[in-house]
Amino acid sequence: MEQQAPLNIEGLAEYQSKLFNNSTPWLKSFRRQSFDQWSAAAMPGPKEEEWKYTPLSPLVSRCFQLAKRHQLIEDRQFENYRSKADINVVLVNGVLWAELSNLKNLPAGLQISAFSEALSHGGDGAQDTIAKLTANDSKPFLWMNQALFLDGAFIEVAEEARIEPLIHIIHITSGIVPDTVVFPRSYVSVGKSAAVNIMESHICFEPVAYLANAVTDIRIGQEALVGYCKAQAESHQATHIGSTRIWQERASCLDSFSFNHGGLLVRNNLSILIKGEGTHTIMNGLYGIDGDQHVDNHTLLDIRHPNCSSYQLYKGLLNGKSRAVFNGKIYVHADAQKTDAYQLNKHLLLGKEARVDTKPQLEIFADDVKCTHGATIGQLNEDEVFYLQSRCIPKQTAIGLLSKGFIDDIINTVKSDAIRVKLNRLLLKKFPEIKL
Amino acid sequence: MSDIVKQKELEDNKLAGEYRYGFHTVIAEDKAPKGLNEDIVALISAKKKEPEWMLEWRLKAFRHWQKMQEPSWPNFEYGPIDYQDIYYYSAPKQKKENPKNLSEVDEELLKTFDRLGIPLTEQKRLTGVAVDAVFDSISVGTTHQGELAKHGIIFCSMSEAILHHPELVKKYLGSVVPYTDNFFATLNSAVFSDGSFCYIPKGVRCPLELSTYFRINAEDTGQFERTLIVAEDSSYVSYLEGCTAPMRDTNQLHAAVVELVALDDAEIKYSTVQNWYSGDKEGKGGIYNFVTKRGKCLGARSKISWTQVEAGSAITWKYPSVILQGDHSVGKFYSVALTNNRMTADTGTKMIHIGKNTRSTIVSKGISSDFAHNSYRGLVKIMPTAEGARNFSQCDSMLVGNKCSANTFPYIEVKNNTAVVEHEASTSKINAEQMFYLRSRGLDLEEAVSLIINGFCKDVFKELPLEFSVEAVKLLEMKLEGSVG
Numbered sequence: 079m080e081q082q083a084p085l086n087i088e089g090l091a092e093y094q095s096k097l098f099n100n101s102t103p104w105l106k107s108f109r110r111q112s113f114d115q116w117s118a119a120a121m122p123g124p125k126e127e128e129w130k131y132t133p134l135s136p137l138v139s140r141c142f143q144l145a146k147r148h149q150l151i152e153d154r155q156f157e158n159y160r161s162k163a164d165i166n167v168v169l170v171n172g173v174l175w176a177e178l179s180n181l182k183n184l185p186a187g188l189q190i191s192a193f194s195e196a197l198s199h200g201g202d203g204a205q206d207t208i209a210k211l212t213a214n215d216s217k218p219f220l221w222m223n224q225a226l227f228l229d230g231a232f233i234e235v236a237e238e239a240r241i242e243p244l245i246h247i248i249h250i251t252s253g254i255v256p257d258t259v260v261f262p263r264s265y266v267s268v269g270k271s272a273a274v275n276i277m278e279s280h281i282c283f284e285p286v287a288y289l290a291n292a293v294t295d296i297r298i299g300q301e302a303l304v305g306y307c308k309a310q311a312e313s314h315q316a317t318h319i320g321s322t323r324i325w326q327e328r329a330s331c332l333d334s335f336s337f338n339h340g341g342l343l344v345r346n347n348l349s350i351l352i353k354g355e356g357t358h359t360i361m362n363g364l365y366g367i368d369g370d371q372h373v374d375n376h377t378l379l380d381i382r383h384p385n386c387s388s389y390q391l392y393k394g395l396l397n398g399k400s401r402a403v404f405n406g407k408i409y410v411h412a413d414a415q416k417t418d419a420y421q422l423n424k425h426l427l428l429g430k431e432a433r434v435d436t437k438p439q440l441e442i443f444a445d446d447v448k449c450t451h452g453a454t455i456g457q458l459n460e461d462e463v464f465y466l467q468s469r470c471i472p473k474q475t476a477i478g479l480l481s482k483g484f485i486d487d488i489i490n491t492v493k494s495d496a497i498r499v500k501l502n503r504l505l506l507k508k509f510p511e512i513k514l
Numbered sequence: 515m516s517d518i519v520k521q522k523e524l525e526d527n528k529l530a531g532e533y534r535y536g537f538h539t540v541i542a543e544d545k546a547p548k549g550l551n552e553d554i555v556a557l558i559s560a561k562k563k564e565p566e567w568m569l570e571w572r573l574k575a576f577r578h579w580q581k582m583q584e585p586s587w588p589n590f591e592y593g594p595i596d597y598q599d600i601y602y603y604s605a606p607k608q609k610k611e612n613p614k615n616l617s618e619v620d621e622e623l624l625k626t627f628d629r630l631g632i633p634l635t636e637q638k639r640l641t642g643v644a645v646d647a648v649f650d651s652i653s654v655g656t657t658h659q660g661e662l663a664k665h666g667i668i669f670c671s672m673s674e675a676i677l678h679h680p681e682l683v684k685k686y687l688g689s690v691v692p693y694t695d696n697f698f699a700t701l702n703s704a705v706f707s708d709g710s711f712c713y714i715p716k717g718v719r720c721p722l723e724l725s726t727y728f729r730i731n732a733e734d735t736g737q738f739e740r741t742l743i744v745a746e747d748s749s750y751v752s753y754l755e756g757c758t759a760p761m762r763d764t765n766q767l768h769a770a771v772v773e774l775v776a777l778d779d780a781e782i783k784y785s786t787v788q789n790w791y792s793g794d795k796e797g798k799g800g801i802y803n804f805v806t807k808r809g810k811c812l813g814a815r816s817k818i819s820w821t822q823v824e825a826g827s828a829i830t831w832k833y834p835s836v837i838l839q840g841d842h843s844v845g846k847f848y849s850v851a852l853t854n855n856r857m858t859a860d861t862g863t864k865m866i867h868i869g870k871n872t873r874s875t876i877v878s879k880g881i882s883s884d885f886a887h888n889s890y891r892g893l894v895k896i897m898p899t900a901e902g903a904r905n906f907s908q909c910d911s912m913l914v915g916n917k918c919s920a921n922t923f924p925y926i927e928v929k930n931n932t933a934v935v936e937h938e939a940s941t942s943k944i945n946a947e948q949m950f951y952l953r954s955r956g957l958d959l960e961e962a963v964s965l966i967i968n969g970f971c972k973d974v975f976k977e978l979p980l981e982f983s984v985e986a987v988k989l990l991e992m993k994l995e996g997s998v999g
Contacts, residue, residue: 127587131927396931412916427931431898434928438937441921445913445943452938455928 084121084218087142087259097226102197104205112224119218131403131435132345132374137317142259142289145171145228145251155283156250164246164496165190171251172228172261187239187272193263196232217347219319223261223293230263233276237269237299244275244496251282251290251312262292268302275305275494280312280320280340287315287342294322298330300354305333305494311504312340314369321347328354328383335492336363336392338373339504349378352414356385363392364488366505367400368429374403379419382411387418393488394425395481396432404436406451412443421451426458426484428477533791536761539626543650543732546603552576555704558603562673562707565680575693575703582697589889589921590858592802592829595767602705604650604732623649626729644669646710646726648739653708658722668713669724672740675711682713686744690773690810690837698769699806702738706771709739714749714780723979725754728770730790730801736767743773745780747813752783754982757826759791763799765828770805778813778840785978787986789826797856797885800828807834811843814869819846821977823986824859825993833891835864838872838900845874848974850986852993853886853918862892862909862923867900867933876907879971883914883994889921896933903930909939912970914963914994964991 087093094113098106121138122129156178160166167190168178174192181190197205231247249262268274280290290312298304312318318341326332338344350359365373379388394402404423425434438451458480466476485505492498546557555576559569584595606623627647644658646669653671662669668679676683693703710726730737745751759766768790774782784807793800803826809818820834830853836845847863865874874894882888890909911920922939944966952962968975968987975983 415916425928427928427933430931432931434926436926437924438939439921439923440911440939440941441919442911442913442941443916443919445916445918447913448940448942450938450940451922453924453926453935454937455926455933455935457931457934 084116084119085137085142085222086140087144089144093144094226097228105197109225112221113226116218116221116225119221122218128376132343132372136343137289140257142257143255144226145254145258145260159279159281160246160248161496164244167231167233167245167247169229169231169247169249169262171254172230172249172263174229174231185239185241185243187236188241189234189236190245191232193227193230193232193265217321219291220293220321223263223291223321227261227263227293230265233264233266235266235268235272235274238271239269239274240272241274244277244494247276247278249278249280249290249292251288251316252284254284254286254288256287257289259289259291262290264294266294266296268296268298268304270299271301272299273303275497277307277309277497277500279309280318282313282316282340285313285315287317288313289317289319292318292320294320296322296324298324298326298332300327301329302327303331305492305497307335307337307492307494307497307501308346309337309501309504310339310341310344310346312344314340314342314371316341317343319345322349324348324350326350326352326354326357326359329356330354331358333360333493334362335497336361336375337501337504338363338365338367338375341373342370343372345374345376347376349380352379352381352383352386355383357383359386359388360491361388361390362488362491364394364485365402366395366485367402368397369400370398371400372403373400376405378407378409380409381414381417381419384413384415384417386414388420390421391488391491392423393485394423394434395485396425396427396429396434398429399431400429401433402435405439406437407439407441408449408451410440410442410444410447410449414444415446417444417447417449419447419449423453425455426481427455428458428481533761535758535789536791537629538760539622539731541620541622541731542607544605544607545601545732548601548734549598550600550602550705554602558705558707561603562676564673564676567680567684568676571688571693572704575700576705578694579697579700579704582700584697588831588860589891589923590829590860590887593765595802597701599734600767601732601735602738603707604735606649606731626731627727644722644724646671646724648708648710648726648728650730650732650735650737653710662720662722665718665721666715667718667720668711670711672706672709672711672742675742679711679713682744683711683742686742686773686775690775690808691771691806696806698804699771702740702769702771702806706738706740709741709770711741712743712751712753714745714751716746717748719749720751723752723754725756728755728757730759730766730768733762734764734766736769739770741770741772743782743784744775745777745782747777748779750781752979753785754979755784755786755788757788757790759801761791761794761799765800765802767802767804772805772807772834774809774818776809776811776813776816776818776843779815780813781817782809783819783821784809784834785982786822786824787982787989788822788824788830789989792826792855792857793828795855797828800857801826803827803830803832805832807832808837809835809845810837811840811845811869811872813843814840815842816840817844817846819848819977820863821848821974822850822861823974823978823989824849824851824861825989828857830859830861833862833864835866836874837866837868838874839868841869842871843869844872847874847876847878848977849878850881850971850974850990851879851888852881852990853888854883854993856885858887860889860891862890864893865895865905867894867896867903867905869900871902872900873904876905876909877973878909879974880909880911880920881914881967881970881994882911882918882920884918886918887921888919889923890939891923893925893927894935894937896928896930896935898929900930901932903933905933905935907937910970911939911941912967913941913943960995963994967994
């Protein structure tokens with residue numbers, strides 16, 4: 079406890095001892111271990127390959143506060159955000175609020191509870207899976223979350239359950255003082271042959287600077303079918319550092335989408351580990367950013383078994399002085415024969431000082447594979463803008479239309495209607511002049 | 515009878531698969547003591563009768579090098595290099611000191627180059643190609659100097675250039691790769707022994723292909739040569755480089771630096787066929803080829819192109835780069851990297867766009883077989899000043915066998931919104947249908963593979979000068995022999 083933590087947090091010792099004392103013995107040792115790892119780690123600097131293009135120095139000089147439990151939130155905007163048709167799981171500053179969520183009358187085979195509750199009631203099962211999943215990870219922010227998260231959403235989908243409505247996990251940061259740090263955490267386990275669509279939204283309606291250190295773990299059982307979307311719409315002063323870890327078992331199918339819209343400094347780590355044969359993975363993403371925003375997407379697809387296929391398309395629309403970083407890594411192990419992996423990263427630079435750093439990366443150790451990747455960076459076609467202008471469409475609207483076209487084809491790949499509608503609604507704010 | 519025939523066949527086969535250039539020339543050597551310190555640097559400088567300013571530059575580099583750390587970021591591992599266990603200077607002892615022309619060069623040396631297929635003597639040598647032959651630490655001779663002088667072209671060894679053209683060397687040496695650049699380039703700056711210097715005056719189109727042939731002969735030596743090519747306004751030069759070394763169980767370090775400077779409207783084509791000894795099947799021995807190559811398109815509308823066929827070395831670790839500083843300048847990079855047995859190649863390029871409307875093209879083909887590792891690592895950087903910059907990159911990898919690996923690490927950094935950058939890469943194995951088609955037409959396995967590989971690399975081979983192109987194809991065929999099927 080005497081160790082100097084890599085991040086300056088006020089009242090850390092007190093918070094930590096209280097938190098640790100309230101944890102179950104297993105969770106306590108889990109937190110303790112993570113805390114030790116985190117305090118031993120240094121804040122990653124620009125010399126580290128993984129953080130080369132995303133400077134964390136602005137965080138180091140700040141003094142952070144820890145988020146308090148239960149804060150009231152502004153209701154009206156929030157009401158617009160959630161839909162009655164979905165199963166809403168609402169977490170405020172990392173703590174599950176049953177009053178705001180609709181957790182009663184859940185469909186058969188679906189269990190949703192708070193993290194702490196699941197650990198105390200769920201017995202060893204929940205502990206074992208978490209322990210198994212979190213081994214061998216070496217990310218300081220992940221350790222930080224594991225050590226200090228207050229609570230989270232714990233979702234289990236039973237074998238062969240087909241969950242029709244969308245599960246919408248809404249992480250709200252609210253009622254905080256500037257420079258607060260919050261730890262949203264969720265865990266989803268999807269049983270064999272089950273099917274489910276999950277959306278995770280990170281939102282904040284207050285114009286305040288804070289750090290959200292989010293972790294989501296998803297285990298996808300054999301032959302299961304999962305649609306997952308992470309929509310990040312934090313406040314425009316916020317820093318969001320998220321780790322999403324997904325484990326895919328044999329013949330499972332994942333359709334994932336990462337949507338980035340808010341935040342000043344955003345980093346998403348998406349790592350998908352293929353643990354069985356014949357899986358299919360879609361990892362798409364979109365970032366529409368403006369002003370001084372900085373969005374960094376790091377994805378890793380680790381394929382260890384044969385006959386797996388994957389498709390990845392990330393698109394970026396950059397306005398103003400915004401900056402995008404993309405690092406997509408596909409690792410094909412020697413046993414993963416007959417892998418078919420496709421990766422593409424496209425950017426549209428609208429802002430004069432917008433900046434892109436991209437690195438699509440392939441590491442291949444199996445010979446009978448088909449792996450391709452590509453990256454493009456460009457502008458709008460002047461002829462197309464001219465054509466629209468000649469049809470009496472003002473230039474700004476023409477640019478908006480064409481940009482919308484650029485992103486529409488990726489939004490349309492999202493299979494779940496409920497998710498697509500929500501994403502379009504978020505996009506509407508970006509393109510107010512276009513009526514959908 | 516049949517036994518004898520069989521025996522002969524066996525021997526032939528053995529020879530074909532082995533490294534043809536693996537012999538060692540027994541020749542008296544003039545060596546500096548092992549190890550590296552300021553005295554050694556001074557000794558090298560003194561042996562070459564260098565002026566004071568050169569020694570100072572070397573010492574500056576050496577002092578800087580002592581403060582540097584060996585880089586640890588590459589995607590491979592190599593045994594620790596003991597920098598104190600290397601001879602930094604080794605020259606063949608010649609009967610006459612400073613032979614004035616080739617007829618005064620030792621018979622043994624000339625024979626060595628004959629055996630390597632690079633005849634230096636007047637009557638035998640290739641017409642149309644001028645050669646600077648570098649043996650361990652020194653240049654043994656440069657052909658066609660007279661003819662080139664008629665056009666005002668200077669083509670000589672680096673040591674001669676330092677003595678006879680100090681103003682040019684002073685102006686351009688270290689202007690592209692400064693002595694502080696990286697660990698191996700700094701080491702080279704301190705101890706470089708020889709290399710080629712080439713200067714093409716204004717408006718001259720070099721009538722011959724210029725070439726340097728590097729040969730490592732002595733044991734436990736490191737070869738550190740330095741090449742500098744300067745092309746004045748509107749000039750053109752095509753330059754070739756070839757390399758071989760004897761077969762040895764220990765690794766030898768080759769840390770060269772190549773600098774190219776192209777002024778307004780000038781064009782430099784630099785081609786390399788690298789066939790250093792790559793170690794045996796178990797990965798024992800071979801050359802560590804840690805080279806810094808960089809060109810600067812200083813003038814407007816200048817062009818620099820790198821073409822390389824990397825077929826040797828235990829480890830190849832180099833990124834021939836182009837700094838596109840002049841407006842409308844063009845950089846090109848064509849590469850075939852073939853790795854077999856336990857070889858490693860971590861190669862690629864850097865294209866730094868600074869000037870307006872600069873263009874660059876990258877075509878990289880990697881072939882990996884047996885237990886080899888092949889990585890493409892490249893950087894395309896568009897600076898804020900590079901309005902209208904354009905880049906196209908294509909990196910394809912082919913895997914032959916399932917114990918090898920192919921990796922791509924393309925870094926793309928764009929800081930100007932008028933840039934258009936495209937990158938594509940693929941990794942696959944030899945197409946089974948193409949194989950079947952060729953086999954059904956009566957080609958045997960190896961012919962079929964060779965044909966497909968040739969097609970795969972064609973984009974790069976066609977950039978090579980004709981003689982080299984033929985040689986490169988043969989080299990690839992020889993290397994891949996026995997690794998398929």
